[in-house]
């Protein structure tokens with residue numbers, strides 16, 4: 001069984017296309033669509049696979065859309081364990097407007113999961129992750145799922161002795177209190193969680209430390225977009241510069257980053273090298289149009305260029 005298992009409670013079939021101009025009323029003629037499997041944990045699994053590691057993606061599926069999504073993952077070599085549901089797996093629709101270069105992203109809420117189906121997801125996760133080393137839970141929760149659901153995922157991981165990495169936002173981030181190994185909020189998500197604008201590094205460091213001291217996680221990887229990342233543990237704090245890249249699409253940088261970090265950890269790299277692999281994967285993803293996954297050689301080339309960690313305020317750099 002693979003060392004890495006991902007959980008995606010609200011997967012989506014990502015459909016991307018282009019149009020000359022997006023506007024009201026008139027039919028918008030689009031180019032031939034591209035279909036990609038999507039949703040936080042699934043995006044992570046795809047990049048883990050790109051990096052050459054085995055991975056199992058656990059997620060609920062319903063209707064023909066779910067079947068298409070699962071089939072696309074099969075083709076990419078991502079192993080899947082699917083929990084059948086009555087509702088239809090959602091579709092997300094991205095249109096790149098040629099005339100302006102703007103991107104329009106339409107995201108649907110996803111099907112409601114019953115309590116029984118939520119339980120089935122946890123049971124499946126527990127079964128699949130029994131011999132794993134990492135569970136990566138990422139993405140929004142579908143309608144009907146309580147906002148503290150990820151606490152149950154964290155408890156499952158804890159019970160198995162598996163490290164849990166979590167990337168979520170809003171209420172589900174707010175309500176995740178059980179304690180995970182690693183949290184990856186973006187600055188936007190940490191601002192929302194802390195209710196503070198976190199204008200300078202000292203404020204960001206303090207907010208991240210509060211998460212660690214409050215027992216929510218052992219490591220915070222605060223991603224700062226073009227500003228790179230701040231990595232905080234109980235005894236260390238380090239900043240990582242981003243790699244300058246020509247951006248084709250902002251989609252999926254955070255998921256690719258989490259994939260790189262998880263692969264680095266699974267290869268027993270020190271935390272700061274795993275984060276550098278994450279920064280490289282995030283940057284490689286930005287160079288790809290739409291939801292197309294980045295390439296391994298690109299990530300590896302960027303990894304060698306990724307700057308070393310710099311200590312914040314003389315704090316230790318975690319290895």
Ligand SMILES: Nc1ncnc2c1ncn2[C@@H]1O[C@H](COP(=O)(O)OP(=O)(O)OP(=O)(O)O)[C@@H](O)[C@H]1O
Nearest residue numbers: 186188223224225226228229242243253254279282
């Ligand atoms: N404009 C950029 N230039 C260079 N690197 C970037 C840029 N944007 C993102 N990255 C890289 O990707 C990582 C993750 O990006 P970001 O902080 O935007 O997280 P995110 O999860 O994609 O954001 P959110 O969930 O809020 O949409 C960053 O830490 C950085 O390394």
Ligand SMILES: [Mg+2]
Nearest residue numbers: 167186254255
């Ligand atoms: Mg994100």
